[in-house]
Amino acid sequence: MAQWQDLLRLDSALQGRVSQLYDERKFPREIRHYLCVFIESQNWDLAAVDENTASTCFYALLLCLDEQWNRSVQENNILQGPDFPGMKDYLLKHFGGEPLKLAVVLSECLKEEKKILASASEAQGWNSPAVDQKWRELDNKVNELKQKTAEVKKEMKSLEFLNENIDFIQKTWQSQVEQNIGLAQSQAVVEGECLKRTNRITQTKQMVLQQIVNILKLAQEVVLTLTDVELPEWKRRQQMACIGSPVDTCLDHLQKWFTTVAEVLLQVREQLQKLQDQNKKYNSTDDSGPMAEIENFTLSLFKNLLLNALVVEKQPIMSSLPHRPLILKTRVRFTVSVRFLANLPEFKCLLKVKPVFDMDVEEAKTVKGFRHFDFNSDDGKVLDVDTPHGGLVAEFGHMSLKESKAKSKGSNESLTVTEELHIIKFVTVFQHAGLEFDIEASSLPVVVISSTNQVVSAWASVMWCNMLSTSEPRNLSLFIDPPPLAWQQLSQVLSWQFLSVGQRELDEYQLSMLSDRIVDDPDGLVYWSKFSKNENAWIWIDGILDLIKKHLVDLWRDGFIMGFVSRERTRLLLQEKQAGTFLLRFSESSKDGAITFSWVEHSKGDTHVHAVEPYTKMELLNMSLPNIIYNYSLRAQKSMHSPLLYLYPDIPKDTAFGRYYNINHETSAPKKVVHPYVHRTLVPVSENPTPPPSPPGEMVIMDVDVDTRLEEHHQELFSDLLNLPELPDLMTYQDMASSQTNFVDLYNTF
Numbered sequence: 001m002a003q004w005q006d007l008l009r010l011d012s013a014l015q016g017r018v019s020q021l022y023d024e025r026k027f028p029r030e031i032r033h034y035l036c037v038f039i040e041s042q043n044w045d046l047a048a049v050d051e052n053t054a055s056t057c058f059y060a061l062l063l064c065l066d067e068q069w070n071r072s073v074q075e076n077n078i079l080q081g082p083d084f085p086g087m088k089d090y091l092l093k094h095f096g097g098e099p100l101k102l103a104v105v106l107s108e109c110l111k112e113e114k115k116i117l118a119s120a121s122e123a124q125g126w127n128s129p130a131v132d133q134k135w136r137e138l139d140n141k142v143n144e145l146k147q148k149t150a151e152v153k154k155e156m157k158s159l160e161f162l163n164e165n166i167d168f169i170q171k172t173w174q175s176q177v178e179q180n181i182g183l184a185q186s187q188a189v190v191e192g193e194c195l196k197r198t199n200r201i202t203q204t205k206q207m208v209l210q211q212i213v214n215i216l217k218l219a220q221e222v223v224l225t226l227t228d229v230e231l232p233e234w235k236r237r238q239q240m241a242c243i244g245s246p247v248d249t250c251l252d253h254l255q256k257w258f259t260t261v262a263e264v265l266l267q268v269r270e271q272l273q274k275l276q277d278q279n280k281k282y283n284s285t286d287d288s289g290p291m292a293e294i295e296n297f298t299l300s301l302f303k304n305l306l307l308n309a310l311v312v313e314k315q316p317i318m319s320s321l322p323h324r325p326l327i328l329k330t331r332v333r334f335t336v337s338v339r340f341l342a343n344l345p346e347f348k349c350l351l352k353v354k355p356v357f358d359m360d361v362e363e364a365k366t367v368k369g370f371r372h373f374d375f376n377s378d379d380g381k382v383l384d385v386d387t388p389h390g391g392l393v394a395e396f397g398h399m400s401l402k403e404s405k406a407k408s409k410g411s412n413e414s415l416t417v418t419e420e421l422h423i424i425k426f427v428t429v430f431q432h433a434g435l436e437f438d439i440e441a442s443s444l445p446v447v448v449i450s451s452t453n454q455v456v457s458a459w460a461s462v463m464w465c466n467m468l469s470t471s472e473p474r475n476l477s478l479f480i481d482p483p484p485l486a487w488q489q490l491s492q493v494l495s496w497q498f499l500s501v502g503q504r505e506l507d508e509y510q511l512s513m514l515s516d517r518i519v520d521d522p523d524g525l526v527y528w529s530k531f532s533k534n535e536n537a538w539i540w541i542d543g544i545l546d547l548i549k550k551h552l553v554d555l556w557r558d559g560f561i562m563g564f565v566s567r568e569r570t571r572l573l574l575q576e577k578q579a580g581t582f583l584l585r586f587s588e589s590s591k592d593g594a595i596t597f598s599w600v601e602h603s604k605g606d607t608h609v610h611a612v613e614p615y616t617k618m619e620l621l622n623m624s625l626p627n628i629i630y631n632y633s634l635r636a637q638k639s640m641h642s643p644l645l646y647l648y649p650d651i652p653k654d655t656a657f658g659r660y661y662n663i664n665h666e667t668s669a670p671k672k673v674v675h676p677y678v679h680r681t682l683v684p685v686s687e688n689p690t691p692p693p694s695p696p697g698e699m700v701i702m703d704v705d706v707d708t709r710l711e712e713h714h715q716e717l718f719s720d721l722l723n724l725p726e727l728p729d730l731m732t733y734q735d736m737a738s739s740q741t742n743f744v745d746l747y748n749t750f
Contacts, residue, residue, distance in 0.1 A: 003110070004036035006117055014116060014246055016322070017503065021112050024553065025105045028090060032109070034082050038064045044110060047103035058099035062088055104659065112503065112557070116246070135253065138230070141222050142257055145264045148215045155208050156271050160278060208275065209290065212268055216297055219268075222261055223301050227308045230254060235311075236470060239444060242315055242325050243463050244496030251313060251339060255391060258309050258341035265302040266344070266433070269295065303437060306342055306430060310353070310441040313339040313393065316424060323500050326446045326466075327458045330373070330401050337395040338426050338441060340383050347383070351428045351439075353394050354380035357401070359425040363476045368414040372404040373422065373448060383428075401448060418457040419479035421445040421465060445474050456542045460532035463493050482528040487519050490526050494541065502548045502556035510564035514541075517588075543593030544586050551620040552595065560584065560647060560656055561595070571609045573648060574600035580645025584625075587614035595625065597632075599643050610643070623684070626660035629653065632684045 007018050022029045032039060038061065047054040069084035095102035234254060237247045272295050314337040317325035328334050338353055357373050364370050381394035424443040429436065445465055447458040464482065467489050469475050494514065495506040506514070518526055518537045532538045544563075548556045555561050561584045565573070574581055582599035594614035601608045615628065623631075630653075633640045647656040654661075 003040055003113055003117070004032065007113060009250065010116075010248060014248070017116055017246075017500075018113060021109055021116075021503070025109065026094070027105050027109065028087065030082060031087050031091070034068065034084075034087075035061065035064055039106060040110070042106075044103050044107040048100070048107040051100050054099040054103040058091075058095065058102055061102075062091065065091075115503070138222070138225060138257065141218060142260050145215060145218055145222065146260060148211060148218070149264050149267050152208060152211050152215065152271055153267070155204060155211065156274055158204065160274075205275065208271070209294065212271065212294060215264065215268055216294065216301065219261060219264060219301055222257070223305050226254070226257055226261070227304065230257070231308055231311070232471075238315070239466050239470070240496075242444060243466050243493055244323075244500040246496070246499060251311070251341065251391070255339070255341045255343055258305065259343045262302065262305055262309075262342040262344060265298055265305070269298050269302070269433070272298065299435065303435070307437070307439055309341040310351075310426065310428065310439050311339055311341060312426065312441050312443050313337050314395075315444050316399075316446055321455065324455070324459050324462070326444055326462045327455060328401055328446050328448050329452070330403055330448065330450050331376075333398055333400050335395065335397045336399065336424065336443065337393055338383075340392040343385075343390065343392050346432065347392060348385055349382050350432060351383045351392075351430065352380045353383060353426045353428045355396060355399070356425045356427060358422050359427070361423060361476060363421075367420075367477055367480070370415075371417075371420060371448070373401045374404055376400045376402055380428075403448075403450075415479055416457075417449060418447055418454050418461050420447065421461070421474070421476040421478060422448055423474060423476065442472065442474070445469065445476060456539060457532060459542070460538045464528060464532070467493060479528070484521070484525040484527045485531075487515055487524045487526055490518075490531070491515065497541075497545055498548070498556070501545050502553050504557050504559065506564070509569075510562075513564040513566050513569070516566065540588075540591050543591055545593075547586075547593030547595065547617055547620075550617060552625060554660060555584070555625065555657075562648065567598075567611075570598045570611075574598065574609050575607045577648065577650070578646065580643060581648055581650065582644045582646070583648040590614055590616065593617060595620075597629070597644065601643065624660065624662060626657040627662060628684050629657055630661050 007015065010018075019029060022032060042057050042060070043053070044057065047057045065084050065088045068082070069088075072078055072081040072084065075081075091102070231254065234249065234251070237245075238249045241247050241249050272291060276291060314335070315325045316328055316334050316336040318327065318329065318332055318334045320332070321327055336355075340347065340351060355375060357375060358364050364372065377398065377400075381396060383392045383394050385392060423445055425440050426442075427438060427440045430439050445462075447461050449455065449458050461479065464485065465474075465478055467485055468483055469478055491506075491511045491514070495511065499505045518530065520530070521527070529535075530537065552561060556563070563584070563586050565583065565585045566588075570583065570585060573583065577600055579600060579602045582597045584595060584597050587594035587596055594616045596611050596614040598609055598611040601610060612632070615625065620628075629644055632642055632644055634643045644653055646652060
């Protein structure tokens, strides 16, 4: 349960990776959630390799579901509670005959969960002594503010009691003297006692003012830390998370600190007002000068805190590109949300936030051909408590852009569509307790495209921009003269792309191969023209990312694809290995993404390393790579044999890929029909091995900006409206039949 609870505390991007983990394995997250204690208590690693243990764990899981269901019945919580009988039916249907399969799924998922937590911990620095100490100190300061404020409130009550007491004595004694002249001789005694009490009041008042000053000094220190350190660090983490970094972007800590400090400052102002009211009521000594200064200082801190309290919690993102935020397409819906960190009850429904596109953007006037856009609907939204944790949030869920005809006639060099950066600002007016001022927050720079052909180039711009533009205000004319990136920076971003798509980062050897291909500067710098303009290495890398996403996620995640390895290194790695040892690597010549395998052969004292022609996405649609490896045969001298025996370094082929095979074997005699067909299998075959293809020439990819095709527009429109996943490029008859069956099942449920 501890592991699952840790996952629930991650930000939405990392939780999305966990969700994808279970979706890919077709295992309901609800079972993982509601049975997290039981699932984490079992040894699924052992069950994954032992059928008896797998069966024991499986039936224990079913028994746990029965117990949960019985508890729901006893607590009369059938309708509101989870569907435990449905979960049990699912397990019986999909794993009843194969408990070992369930054990493998849960073993893999638990391991991947740990990897996600580890990567988040490493990137965020969780549990590191430095971060723990820093946050502990800040927590202590915030708690000290609360404690000192409570002490001031207590002293104010004491001061009020003293004032009421002396006022009562003075008024009561005066009336008694008027009625009894004999008491006049005791007047000196009474006046002396009143003087003592007045001095005590003065001392208490001075002590209260000093306490308030001390609170404000500490609050000033905390506000400065929040606005100049913690908030910028969070924004930088969010910026890195947008381009794939597995960092934590949770706002819980910041919201807690902002809220507490805002509450303290409001209470201080309230106590100051009470002090002023007491002075007027009891005609106390006028010390309005110092109190006015203290109040102005309080308001200054309060305003500074709230000016920084509005943040863009979720950056602009289209549902059709969940892994690539900050790319917006005209006429296609996107979402964005803002949060007010000072979450006080009196602020609920107080602020109405309005989005504004390219507000006060100088580039709109100076950059030649700079495009102008308007929102199709830019109605403001009121910040309300509509999240499970009660945050003051406004989510803009149905925004889209339309281009206006007016274009800038600036004198600077013009930019291509995918290099043009824009910004969305969110503005509101704060009006409370006599205060009124404007608050605004800005999104990260966005790229606006008009065709899906531009997505790849746009994402290159997003990555480059977010590595270079790290402070506000953002440099929206960055690509007029784009600065270079150090390979160390770029390699980290590229590694995040593979982590985001395939749940596995690049290792040092893979990065070394990419460095040899991309970096030609002696100082280790990568220039924009090399990365995404003239030679466009990014097009080749993105093609491989798409290949992994569509066809190779499992193999990449489990580390069976070496991927980025040069031909020379391939030869060096394989030549000392036993015959039949092979490795999987990406094609260096296919810009659309392709994969090949190379194997070693020892013959008559000679060693030869061969490579098969790379397999493209189209070919992998018809047969998965594990099945290709399983069936691959080499035809030589009128005989056929498989040259693929061991995955590098020495893993038997079936041990590595056996779980991924999807081989249909005939288990019964064929039925007699009038016109029977002879059963056939698509078997990948090569003739006598040939040397690997020669290295590719330079690729020149033009930046194309064309109108959206009709069918492309329809696909985006409907997938966006229905929030459906994108369909594959091709669908087999079996897929269509399965899809049709699913629609029938769905229809029958209504």
